Amino acid sequence: MAPLDRADVDTDQIIPKQFLKRIERTGYGPFLFYDWRRQPDFVLNRPEHQGAAVLVAGANFGCGSSREHAPWAIRDAGFRAVIAPSFGDIFRANSFKTGILAVSLPESQVRHLIDLASEDPKATVEIDLEAQEVRGEGFAYGFEIDPFVRECLLKGLDEIGLVERHAAAIAEHESKRQDWLPAVRA
């Protein structure tokens, strides 16, 4: 577990704009929290937090821009999950598509995890998506997750494929759209 005891961590901090110019989906790990990492005392620079798979952060994590590069960078840096009291809506959706689990827990439980990770960097938690529980020594915190998202993550479902199953309904909707609606031509 790595603690990031800050609220309102925006996606501009998670991955600054100069690293959005790539056309690939991977390779963003070295640029995670780029500006903050250049400060020697930044918590994620500490040796004891290297290799952590769970990031624990303050409220409204991932607010701001819609860049999916943010969860890409978190994933590429080796994290599998982020725990926070709340998340920006778009960031949370992007995380799930990236295979990063964004877990919301009450403020007091997140506080406990941040303190735990700060005092005992070796402390570990287990996140059980099936049981919807974050477990550690002496505690088990249940969490809510969208059942559809849970299903997709557990089974590794291809969301485009799932939507394509509704091809007939989509065509039906298209046949009924108002004819004044705008269309563009290349």
Place this chain on the structure above:
Amino acid sequence: MGAPARTLAQKLWDSHVVQIGDAGDEPDLLYVDLHLVHEVTSPQAFEGLRMTGRHVRRPDLTLATMDHNVPTRGGARAADELSRRQMEVLAENCVREGIPLHQIGSRRQGIVHIIGPELGLTQPGMVIVCGDSHTSTHGAFGALAFGIGTSEVELVLATQCLPQRRLGDLAVNIDGELPIGVTAKDIALGLIGTVGTSGGVGHLVEYRGSTVRGLTMEGRMTLCNMSIEWGAKAGMVAPDDTTFTYMERRPHAPRGAAWEVALDYWRSLPTDVDATFDHEIALDAAQLSPFVTWGTNPGQVVAITGRVPSPRSDTDERALRYMDLKPGTAMADIAVDRVFIGSCTNARIEDLRAAARIIGGRHVHPKVRALVVPGSTTVKRAAEDEGLDLVFKAAGFEWRNAGCSMCLGMNPDILAPGERCASTSNRNFEGRQGSGGRTHLVSPPMAAAAAITGHLVDVRELV
């Protein structure tokens, strides 16, 4: 008994459900009427299509533009290697998939959220998405418009649909007359200062009330644009005569008999009288003043007549340190190095007019470098037809080509470390306008006033 009373958002939602989800299983599947695409968040989506042998289902409902990293002078050649590559890749993808593209240098190029409305592509009743969080701007027309990530861009390209869970309905009721010098930007900043940066998370917002009805379309777009800055998924305003007047005769607006049919439909969209919201917030417009941010998120904001507040949290303390400000300093005593008038929040023609009016023959302060970046090439042309470019240039502003520019600093327009900027954009995050740069969010008239005086200043002292 008639149909149950519904909000604008509920009507927009219901009319786009292709397949109803059920609570325990899949979300609703929504149809997308317009998908806007730009160079930064789309390359991986097109690549995904290619790898799975898929194509764009409705290129005729998809429009691409170059905006985020285009240089604002010197054309594509002035771009760095990676930015140029992103623009080329977008152009290749658009050609392959038959998607219309407004390239850099073309007549209608501009910021994605400015060109949709000005082309008449943004219409009441539509669902509009884009790989950009400020897509909420289009809600000003009574559309359901929100930002999506790159995986969702790929999904919409392939299927023209998006699975979505229903969200809460939140009304922001704004009533009363706006005091002199107070703009739609100040409403947004004042609101975020009150409700905080996550006050709208998980909600679709409708801005209502007499103040909102009195706003122009430009003002409504500014207000809806900032919805995401307090966490709302979308912001919207019910369509009315102001909307219809703005839309009439725009290139993609319906014409003739179709216009009349469309009008009837659009008039059925506003929230029913008996409809209820999950939450309501009230704001008294008469109590607002010109606002300016002091910190590193848009909720850290005070009236220009106010002072830098004492920190109430670690976040505040870190923000003060980053901004190099001391509690108790009068906001109007803070000197600026740069002024940026631009972005999808405040770079429409009306914004440029409002800024130009403040200048009144005065000159940019010798210590300030000030930039005007019109939101679109169309806005730029319109401004030049009115002679606004001459007003700005004579005052010492730089007059640039359209793009996002210093709103996020992906192109060469960036702040140097430690530089302080009064900006009409929407985010004052650390490093947003350039690593180490310090941003104070303001309205266009406030930005023009700061450029002239060399410090943050109450615009009402200059009029």
